[in-house]
Amino acid sequence: MFLYKIEIEMETTSAHLIILAETDEKAFSVVESHVARHYIKSPIITSAAIVEKKRTEPGAGYFIPQQ
Template sequence: MFLYKIEIQLEQGQAHLIVLAATDEKAFSYVESHVQRHFLKVPEMTSIAIVEKKRAEPGNGYVIEG
């Protein structure tokens, strides 16, 4: 399993998703459902990219700058 940091370009800004998945394809498949659950009105996603990928181990994580 891997921790993925995914950058999502929205029509009005940017979002980051941290997700645990077995493969790159699985990580991408989770993006839309997470975006739909997070926003009341789902924004248009213009691009999605994996920014970082780390093997899931105790203590691994990401710092998200605001």
């Protein structure tokens, strides 16, 4: 299993998604569903890219500074 930090670009904004998945393909397959959970009307995703990928182990995580 891997911990992924995925950068998502939408028409009017951007976001990061932290997801636990077995493969890159499985990580990308859930991006749209996670984005849709946070909006009444799902935004159009223009791009999604893996920014970081780490093996899971105790203490693994990401620090995301406020922009």
